[in-house]
Amino acid sequence: MGLTARPSDNLARTDTASGSGESWVATRLDLLVNWGRAGSLWPMPFGTACCAIEFMATAASRFDLARFGMERMSFSPRQADVLICAGRVPFKLAPVLRRIWQQMPQPKWCISMGACASSGGMFDNYAVVQGIDTIIPVDVYVPGCPPRPEGLLYGILMLQEKVKRERMSDASLRNEMDPDPESGLYIPPQAIDELSEPFGNSVHQTRSGL
Amino acid sequence: MSASFSVVIPGSAAPDAPAPATPRHLPNRGGAVNPSADALRARFQGGILRVEVIWGETSVYVERLRLGEIVQWLHDDPSERYDYLSDVTAVEYRDPEQPIEVVWHLRSLPYRRFLRLKVELARDGKTPLEVPTVWSIYKGADWLERECYDMFGIRFVGHPDLRRILMWEQYREGFPLRKDFPLRGRFSRAEQLRQALAANPEARYSMEELTVAQAFEDLPEAMRKRLKGGERTGE
Amino acid sequence: MSTKRTVDVAIGTSGLDEQGRPRRAPLTVNEGGTVTTLEPPPALEDALELEGEHMLINLGPQHPATHGVLRLVLELDGETVVRCIPHIGYLHCGFEKIGEYRQYNQVIPWTDREDYLNSIGNNVAFALGAERLFGIEITPRCTVLRLIAMELSRIISHLVWLGTTCIDIGAFTPFLWAFEQRERVYELLERWVGARLTTSATRVGGMAADIPAGWMDQLQHFIKTFPKTVDEIDRVLTTNGIWVGRTVGLGVMSADEAVNYGLSGPMLRASGVAFDVRRDFPYLDYETYDFEVPVGTHGDVYDRYLVRMEELRQSTRILAQAAARLPDGPVDSDDHRVVLPPKSKAMSDMESMIHHFKQVMEGPRPPLGESYVAVESPKGEKGYYMVSDGTAKPVRWRIRPPSFVNLSAIGKMVEGHLLSDVIAINASIDIVMGEIDR
Incomplete structure (x- = not known):
């Protein structure tokens, strides 16, 4: 099967009929930039626990993350676009995660993969951060313990949708979050306590005595 | 040194022993006692407080201060040869009157034996957690001992480097596996997070462990300052 | 009982030279399997005499080759590691504390997540420990099903080890092959218990579910076709010059040292100690299966690779035997202290309903006592030590983590090696941070 000319899509058109051989593109700048960004996200896998194994399964042959322009794992945060936090984040790891996020250049996004990263999950105890959104801003939460590769792929597609809706003129998207100088925290302490409060039945399960 | 590589086969010291089999129908109390328990009794009369067999596993309660001697003998004696340490841990009961137990799980590979040693640390306010x-x-x-110290606060006297291992060194909440430690920690979540972010354990190099420490004074001023201050490095 | 030595290094080189120094990695494999080696590097003492300052390198906690969040502080003299200080605890999640607040059956989901490459094996190990504490005998069908679960688990864990180690050392293809086979095991597990990775497959006294119809055929198909992949990986790696060059002679532990450091599993066996919990302290009737315990003779990274490859084959053998002897009958034991009444009865019969309610809300209570049950996990001797004070929740649930103890020897293993070899040695330990830090 030989190579055939690809049909032109709505984004770029090649004007060969006029014989000049020049290509030209007419589009909104936002659309073009976002299309480029969304289709070539470089993930930084911050894999800590079980979710990292499912992340590896997603990257391996059967689910093939490369289909979404993400086959280039960027293990250095300085060349990465998306932080995929896969797994639980204990308090000891919190400064590390925070620092990796700070090292990533703008524009950057974050996917919180799995229940533990998103909310502490089943580890409602002294050691685990109850949701990484108390440390860094999160764009997409992928539920599951661990999420199936399909779930992660869906989260990635959602992130791509989000990226495609961004406006370059909206400077607020690229704001870096600075810690509160007094407490050293990124969101108010009351908000952290509220986010970390267990929901529903879990209060009674663990506080019912022995 | 390359000559020392020969295959070591467990059970080689007791070729006549019956082949090991999956234990079945173990009694709650009693049953076959590990022969090492009797040997220990004969050798260290006062050092052995009591012997229990629970679900087929022999536990020997030994006196706290004679533990080192007893383990050394178990390790060296040609009829015991407990050469493999499986685990060191501790147990604190919910009843605050009951002593804290420190537990050693030993295996003798040549004889295929399994022995549990226990030391009880009474909660009378006089016995140190040592x-x-x-x-x-x-x-x-x-x-294993460092972890036991980290989680229970039990000091292992003579350990060369008894520091916290799982929690960071500046962790201030206490010893997590003690029963008086609440499941969710002592502080609020915000305070826990604040302390964790401020601790930044990654920036510490534990200078005292390194051979560089001996040459510390010769290091450039800037490097000395950085290593001493425990501030962020590499950023 | 004799333990056959089934693995020997086919390549005529020893891990150490005559002076007991690690041999320099060979570069070429000649025809017939011999290896041409280069001059050995200067011994550590010689290296220290070189002028120049030592350098500190911080490896991790976020590094692709640390298999998680391990942090190694390396003191280098040039490229030679003078000292290595591991820092762990970055994934400490308080498993043991949580276990004290949960009933025995409720702990099982945590066992999935602690050594997450070996979830179903941990489920079985925990159930065995709890059953000893309760004094329950499981049914013959359950025994065989659990054994199948353990060996499947060993296979998928070794496959992850193989894939990630290949990536660390610079080979990408075996990673894809290994993960393709993993997906097949995942399919099996998913059909059985509904989850791919975190299975929670066992209950105290039985299993969460019996295998579905047609499952054994799928397993048979897997047993038949899986060795082909092992052979392929074997062909690609075992005599590959780069692979041999980057693994032979690294991280040598002698048999005595390995025992003294408490190593277990493939790490210990690669050093020539034929200790396998399955054989020496059997459980699940392992003594009635015909399998061999592969043993290395040099205790280096290459031997650990060979041992694990052979274990993949042996596991397949055990699986075939277990599949052939799977008996019919009930899966759950009939001990009413722990086993729930069937749902049809619980919904129609008052006594059964009360029983069900009390079972779920209060939980089964074991007698006073304690149990330590060790199994041969893919990483080594995994033990669950449980202490009961007669209530429905354990007073203490201790995990004896094999890779924690194995990792504690890394400082000894990497000393005197090159920085790039630290990666290979670290990979050969097969660490899982979830289990190390718990």
């Missing part, structure tokens, strides 16, 4: 280390006998005890 036991002798077995690090000098089993190198594998290094981290």
Whole structure:
């Protein structure tokens, strides 16, 4: 099967009929930039626990993350676009995660993969951060313990949708979050306590005595 | 050194022993006692407080201060040869009157035996939470003892480097596996997070462990300052 | 009982030279399997005499080759590691504390997540420990099903080890092959218990579910076709010059040292100690299966690779035997202290309903006592030590983590090696941070 000319899509058109051989593109700048960004996200896998194994399964042959322009794992945060936090984040790891996020250049996004990263999950105890959104801003939460590769792929597609809706003129998207100088925290302490409060039945399960 | 590589086969010291089999129908109390328990009794009369057999596993309660000697003998004696340390841990009961137990799980590979040693640390306010280390006998005890210290606050006297291992060194909430430690920690979540972010354990190099420490004074001023201050490095 | 030595290094080189120094990695494999080696590097003492300052390198906690969040502080003299200080605890999640607040059956989901490459094996190990504490005998069908679960688990864990180690050392293809086979095991597990990775497959006294119809055929198909992949990986790696060059002679532990450091599993066996919990302290009737315990003779990274490859084959053998002897009958034991009444009865019969309610809300209570049950996990001797004070929740649930103890020897293993070899040695330990830090 030989190579055939690809049909032109709505984004770029090649004007060969006029014989000049020049290509030209007419589009909104936002659309073009976002299309480029969304289709070539470089993930930084911050894999800590079980979710990292499912992340590896997603990257391996059967689910093939490369289909979404993400086959280039960027293990250095300085060349990465998306932080995929896969797994639980204990308090000891919190400064590390925070620092990796700070090292990533703008524009950057974050996917919180799995229940533990998103909310502490089943580890409602002294050691685990109850949701990484108390440390860094999160764009997409992928539920599951661990999420199936399909779930992660869906989260990635959602992130791509989000990226495609961004406006370059909206400077607020690229704001870096600075810690509160007094407490050293990124969101108010009351908000952290509220986010970390267990929901529903879990209060009674663990506080019912022995 | 290359000559020392020969295959070691467990059970080689007791070729006539019956082949090991999956244990079945174990009684709750009693049953076959590990022969090492009797040998221990004969050798260290006063050092052995009592022997229990629970679900087929022999536990020997030994006196706190004689533990090192007992383990050394178990390790060296040709009829025991407990050369493999499986585990070091501790148990605190919910009843605050009951003593804290420190537990050693030993295996004798040549004889295919399994023995549990226990030391009881009474909660009378007089007994210190201290036991002798077995690090000098089993190198594998290094981290196991550190973890036990980290989680229970039990000091292993003679351990060369008894620091926290799982929690960071500046962790201030206490010893997590103690029963008076609440499941969710002592502080609020915000305070826990604040302390964790401020601790930044990654920036510490534990200078005292390094051979560089001996040459510390010769290091450039800037490097000395950075290593001493424990501030962020590499950023 | 004799333990056959089934693995020997086919390549005529020893891990150490005559002076006991690690041999320099060979570069070429000649025809017939011999290896041409280069001059050995200067011994550590010689290296220290070189002028120049030592350098500190911080490896991790976020590094692709640390298999998680391990942090190694390396003191280098040039490229030679003078000292290595591991820092762990970055994934400490308080498993043991949580276990004290949960009933025995409720702990099982945590066992999935602690050594997450070996979830179903941990489920079985925990159930065995709890059953000893309760004094329950499981049914013959359950025994065989659990054994199948353990060996499947060993296979998928070794496959992850193989894939990630290949990536660390610079080979990408075996990673894809290994993960393709993993997906097949995942399919099996998913059909059985509904989850791919975190299975929670066992209950105290039985299993969460019996295998579905047609499952054994799928397993048979897997047993038949899986060795082909092992052979392929074997062909690609075992005599590959780069692979041999980057693994032979690294991280040598002698048999005595390995025992003294408490190493277990393939790490210990690669050093020539034929200790396998399955054989020496059997459980699940392992003594009635015909399998061999592979043993290395040099205790280096290459031997650990060979041992694990052979274990993949042996596991397949055990699986075939277990599949052939799977008996019919009930899966759950009939001990009413722990086993729930069937749902049809619980919904129609008052006594059964009360029983069900009390079972779920209060939980089964074991007698006073304690149990330590060790199994041969893919990483080594995994033990669950449980202490009961007669209530429905354990007073203490201790995990004896094999890779924690194995990792504690890394400082000894990497000393005197090159920085790039630290990666290979670290990979050969097969660490899982979830289990190390718990």
